Each structure stands twice: as structure tokens, then as C-alpha cells.
Amino acid sequence: GAGVSQTPSNKVTEKGKYVELRCDPISGHTALYWYRQSLGQGPEFLIYFQGTGAADDSGLPNDRFFAVRPEGSVSTLKIQRTERGDSAVYLCASSPRTGGRDTQYFGPGTRLTVL
Amino acid sequence: DAKTTQPPSMDCAEGRAANLPCNHSTISGNEYVYWYRQIHSQGPQYIIHGLKNNETNEMASLIITEDRKSSTLILPHATLRDTAVYYCIVRGRQSDSWGKFQFGAGTQVVVTP
Numbered sequence: 260g261a262g263v264s265q266t267p268s269n270k271v272t273e274k275g276k277y278v279e280l281r282c283d284p285i286s287g288h289t290a291l292y293w294y295r296q297s298l299g300q301g302p303e304f305l306i307y308f309q310g311t312g313a314a315d316d317s318g319l320p321n322d323r324f325f326a327v328r329p330e331g332s333v334s335t336l337k338i339q340r341t342e343r344g345d346s347a348v349y350l351c352a353s354s355p356r357t358g359g360r361d362t363q364y365f366g367p368g369t370r371l372t373v374l
Numbered sequence: 375d376a377k378t379t380q381p382p383s384m385d386c387a388e389g390r391a392a393n394l395p396c397n398h399s400t401i402s403g404n405e406y407v408y409w410y411r412q413i414h415s416q417g418p419q420y421i422i423h424g425l426k427n428n429e430t431n432e433m434a435s436l437i438i439t440e441d442r443k444s445s446t447l448i449l450p451h452a453t454l455r456d457t458a459v460y461y462c463i464v465r466g467r468q469s470d471s472w473g474k475f476q477f478g479a480g481t482q483v484v485v486t487p
Contacts, residue, residue, distance in 0.1 A: 263417075292474065301461060301477030302418065315474065350417055362408075363475065365417030 261285065263366035265351050271372045272341055280336040280369045284353030291334050292363060293326055294350040302350055308334060309356075341373045378462045383482040386456075392449040394481055396462030399443045405466035407438060408475065409447045411458040418461065418477075421447065452485045459483070 264283045272278050284291050290309055294302035304318040308328045316326075323341075328334040338345055348370050352363040379397040386392040398407065408423040422429055422436045424445075429436045435448040449456055459480040 294475075294477075301459075301479055302475075304474035304476065307474055318474070352417075362420045362423065364420065365410075367417050 263351055263353055263364055265349075265366040265369050267369060268367065269370045269372075271374065273374050274341060274343060276341050276373075278338050278341055278371065280338075280349050280371070282334045282336070282351030282353075282366060284332065284334070284351070285364055287355065288353035288364075289331065289356050290354045290361070290363075291328060292352040292354075293334070293336050294352065296348045296350055296368070298347075305336070338371075341371075343373045346371055346373045377476075378464055378478055380460070380462050380478065380481045382479065383484070386449075386452045386483060386485050388454060388485055388487050389451055392452045392456065392483060392485070394447040394449075394460050394462075394483065395444065396447070397444045398462070398464045401442050401464050402466060405464045407436065407442075407445050408463040408465055409434070409436065410461045410463065410475075410477075411456075412461070412480070413455075413458045421460075452483075454485050454487065457483060457485045 266281045292307040293305040295305055296302045306316040306319055306326050307314055311328055311331045323339045325337045348368040350365055350368045352365045354361045354363045406423050406425050409421040410418040411421055412418045422431055422434050424436045424438055438445045459482050461477050461480040463475045
């Protein structure tokens with residue numbers, strides 16, 4: 260079946276602009292996660308949703324970052340007033356639910372470059 | 375969640391078994407050990423996970439020591455396509471949910487012909 264998809268695959272923007280990154284989880288998966296990966300490092304947790312609500316947003320670096328999942332399926336990560344330090348690969352993952360034995364399935368990521 | 379320690383890199387000959395170690399000495403009783411790998415420019419790919427028993431699937435085997443303070447991921451017959459960064463993650467319950475994975479730097483595995 261279809262895996263997690265993310266659009267766009269690449270996004271180039273200028274410092275100070277607003278960007279939206281989209282994640283389509285695997286159908287039926289109730290949990291959705293966003294991570295950020297800088298060059299040479301492992302993915303860093305940002306936020307996760309259980310259904311429509313953000314169950315843990317402790318990884319969002321500051322209030323320029325915001326994410327929504329209004330219908331419990333597709334999620335959008337929004338970054339305001341982008342800075343060069345926001346350049347990274349943004350990864351989305353989904354799982355059937357949250358639990359110790361539940362596996363997260365990752366999408367290919369969106370590479371964001373802030374000039 | 376408990377922290378993990380992995381060697382930064384290792385080489386493996388094609389066709390041979392690759393044994394990837396991971397230390398997680400502060401693991402607690404309800405924490406699972408997960409392994410993911412990330413091939414260049416792709417998202418992380420799930421390999422295997424376990425709690426205390428050894429596990430095997432079509433990709434790999436996971437050996438967890440009896441005290442659960444370390445584990446080894448075994449790729450039985452490494453191929454060139456197994457070249458990737460391998461992450462060992464310990465995942466536990468925080469408050470009322472399991473939630474996130476905390477990735478470290480992983481082990482860069484290079485399989486050579």
C-alpha cells in the first residue's frame with residue numbers, strides 16, 4: 260500500500276518568508292510525527308499528533324513553528340519568518356496508534372533551504 | 375528515555391554477517407529497543423524492535439542481553455544495499471503516551487565488495 264508522502268520534496272525560500280510543509284500519513288494511522296534532521300545528525304523530534312490534537316509539542320524550537328492536523332489525517336507544518344538555521348530535512352512519520360510496540364513509518368522528507 | 379551509545383562507524387564485507395552493537399545501560403523495564411536505518415537521502419526505515427526476548431524478521435535479528443543493558447543488531451548476509459546509518463533507539467512511556475523517538479548519531483555502516 261501507499262506509504263507516508265510529503266510535499267514538496269524540496270523547498271527553497273528566502274529568509275523571512277513563510278513556508279508550509281505537507282504530510283500525508285498512511286491511511287488509517289491515528290498518530291503522526293514531525294522530525295527535523297540537520298546535516299550529519301539524527302532526526303530531532305518536533306511534535307506529534309494523536310488524532311487531531313497535538314499530544315506533545317515539546318520539540319518545537321520556538322513560536323515560529325506551528326503544526327496542524329484538522330481532520331486527523333493530513334498534517335501541515337508551518338514556519339513563519341524563516342531563518343537560515345531552519346534549513347534542514349523535515350521528516351514526517353505515522354503509526355497506527357501510539358504504544359511501546361508501535362512502529363513509526365517515515366516519509367522521504369522535505370528538504371528546506373532558507374537563503 | 376534511556377540514552378544509547380553506538381560506534382560511529384563500521385565496515386563490513388559483502389556476504390558476511392554484520393553485527394551492530396548498542397549500549398543502553400540505563401534502560402528501564404518498560405522501554406523497548408528499536409532499530410532503524412537511513413539510506414542516503416531517504417527517510418528512516420524500520421528494521422526491528424524488542425523488549426527483552428530476541429527477535430528475528432526478514433531483515434535482521436535482534437539480540438538483547440539478559441540484563442537488557444545492551445543489544446546487537448545482526449544483518450545475516452550484508453549486501454551493498456545495506457550501506458546506511460543505523461540507529462538504535464530506546465523508547466519509553468512519558469506521561470500518558472509513548473510518543474517520540476529520540477535518535478542519536480547512529481552507526482555509519484559501509485558494506486564493501
